Amino acid sequence: MIALHIPDGFLSGDVAAGAAVVAMAAVGYGLRVANVQLDEARVPLLGVLAAFIFAAQMLNFPIAGGTSGHFLGATLAAVLLGPWLACLVMAVVLAVQAFAFADGGISALGANVLNMGVLGALLAGLLVSAAWKLMPHSRVAFLTIVGIVAWLAVVVGAGATSVELALSDTVPLGTSLPPMLGVHTLIGIGEAAITVAAVSAVLAARPDLVALADFQPMPPPAAAEGRI
Amino acid sequence: MKWTRVFVALALALAVGLATAASPFASASPDGLEKVADDKRFLDEGRLAAVQEDSPIPDYAFPGVENERLATGLAGFTGTLVVFAFGYGIALAARRRR
Secondary structure, three states, X not given: OOOOOXXXXXXXXXXXXXXXXXXXXXXXXHHHXXXXXXXXXXXXXXXXXXXXXXXHXXXXXXXXXXXEEOOOOHHHXXXXXXXXXXXXXXXXXXXXHHHHHOOOOOOOHHHHHHHHHHXXXXXXXXXXXXXXXXXXXXXXXXXXXXXXXXXXXXHHHHHHHHHHHHHOOOOOHHHHHHHHHHHHXXXXXXXXXXHHHHXXXXXXHOHHHOOOOOOXXXXXXXXXXXXX | OHHHHHHHHHHHHHHHHHHHHHHHHOOOOOXXXXXXXXXXXXXXXXXXXXXXXXXXXXXXXXXXXXXXXXXXXXXXXXXXXXXXXXXXXXXXXXXXXX
16 A cells, blocks of 8 residues: 555665655644644644545555555645645654554655645645636636646656655666656546545535635525525 | 534544445555556565554554454554544644644
């Protein structure tokens, strides 16, 4: 169940440390955003989103050629909580996976948080919010861009993994990049499908919980009943 | 507020349910990076860190449970609740430090 989870031994010390510095900066900023912006009602949401992403990451789906893939979740987290809290959520998931389940390395944890969390979350934060400003504010348009960005986040994460492996002298870029992009182009389709399904479920139940768009909240049940 | 609690409870139930009941039936094929690492012959360079030698639930198999599906389901159940508690705890702690 490693997917993009890099184990220890794949990366050189320098590359692992460099990635860890970037990841820690992003997660540290996420903690600051949680400190300053997180309202009380959203505290359990952070936990439940991390739990959902952990659970969904266990569900490997088969893709072509005896290979499987699984959901990563950075785009989903960014769409619901914003990019910086998403970095925090992904770090929580990946840290538990590394320490409790031996999934993904310990020295490689920073690289894993970068590849599967930070890059996707920031990409989603930038692209989805930019698209929201430019596009008509419809659910279909929003879900379409969310799906495209979810796919892109997986492919970018796979590309970053290849670059880190090449910088570590583990495998040349020309050797690992084509198959990594090929496989993750397919895995990204699964990512897009799950992300769109999850976001549309949240939009149906609680549109106000989608951070990267300002859909109007549904009236509380009492108010809705009063109108009948 | 109450409405959010209902939403959180339902989402957590869905997560725990998926991790417990669906994960035992997930594909066991090597995934993305693992497959490429095997094909391009660098899979063997991977190793466990020293602290991972005695991970509580190595490889998503709950220790001491012989039935593989049951071991995976229990690992999913436990892991989902641990991740929920950890995420909730960190968010709570970050907010309180204000």
